Amino acid sequence: xxxxxxxxxxxxxxxxxxxxxxxxxxxxxxxxxxxxxxxxxxxxxxxxxxxxxxxxxxxxxxxxxxxxxxxxxxxxxxxxxxxxxxxxxxxxxxxxxxxxxxxxxxxxxxxxxxxxx
Amino acid sequence: xxxxxxxxxxxxxxxxxxxxxxxxxxxxxxxxxxxxxxxxxxxxxxxxxxxxxxxxxxxxxxxxxxxxxxxxxxxxxxxxxxxxxxxxxxxxxxxxxxxxxxxxxxxxxxxxxx
Numbered sequence: 691x692x693x694x695x696x697x698x699x700x701x702x703x704x705x706x707x708x709x710x711x712x713x714x715x716x717x718x719x720x721x722x723x724x725x726x727x728x729x730x731x732x733x734x735x736x737x738x739x740x741x742x743x744x745x746x747x748x749x750x751x752x753x754x755x756x757x758x759x760x761x762x763x764x765x766x767x768x769x770x771x772x773x774x775x776x777x778x779x780x781x782x783x784x785x786x787x788x789x790x791x792x793x794x795x796x797x798x799x800x801x802x803x804x805x806x807x
Numbered sequence: 808x809x810x811x812x813x814x815x816x817x818x819x820x821x822x823x824x825x826x827x828x829x830x831x832x833x834x835x836x837x838x839x840x841x842x843x844x845x846x847x848x849x850x851x852x853x854x855x856x857x858x859x860x861x862x863x864x865x866x867x868x869x870x871x872x873x874x875x876x877x878x879x880x881x882x883x884x885x886x887x888x889x890x891x892x893x894x895x896x897x898x899x900x901x902x903x904x905x906x907x908x909x910x911x912x913x914x915x916x917x918x919x920x921x
Contacts, residue, residue: 694850723908725909731913732911732912732913732914733851733896733898733909733911734911735908735909735910738908746908748908781850781851783851794838794839794856794858794900795841795853795856796841796853796909797853798843798850798851798852798853799850800849800850801849801850803848
């Protein structure tokens with residue numbers, strides 16, 4: 691069964707450094723998302739992406755964050771200058787469509803655990 | 808602002824028991840509701856998606872119901888097994904404007920004892 695993959699599984703970085711988290715969505719999916727989960731807290735929406743542009747972003751997704759689909763398969767989240775509070779599990783997700791029915795289902799990757807020291 | 812609450816926060820049951828997990832949301836203007844399973848340190852596995860026009864969805868031993876007007880959903884697990892032990896999350900997609908972002912509850916941590 692097709693699945694969303696993410697690399698790396700764990701990233702440790704120093705405060706102020708840039709990180710890029712990578713995702714490969716399911717191949718026929720058109721909508722891509724990033725979420726994060728701080729330890730012990732709820733999963734929070736960051737951004738959605740469709741047709742090579744951001745569809746929606748939350749207030750968490752400030753100027754330090756950016757997303758890109760550099761080629762036909764990868765979807766990346768960049769944090770320009772990491773802060774301690776960026777430490778979290780970051781999940782990528784994708785869905786086939788937003789037309790209703792089962793195609794709305796969002797499929798999540800295994801996550802990247804980001805630790806900022 | 809949409810808030811999603813899941814009760815109880817944790818539940819421990821003996822193997823074989825049928826159980827119900829609850830999810831409530833404050834704004835009934837939702838597009839759909841999705842139930843997920845999360846294993847420790849792992850990603851989210853989609854279990855069921857219910858459109859706002861539907862009342863329930865079934866998959867194997869799982870049955871999810873939706874009462875949009877009262878802002879409630881339940882996940883029924885029949886004949887629970889130790890392998891069902893995980894955290895169960897519900898998430899709603901709010902209606903209108905958004906491009907699919909999900910609003911999550913904090914989850915119910917289920918432990919099924921052999």
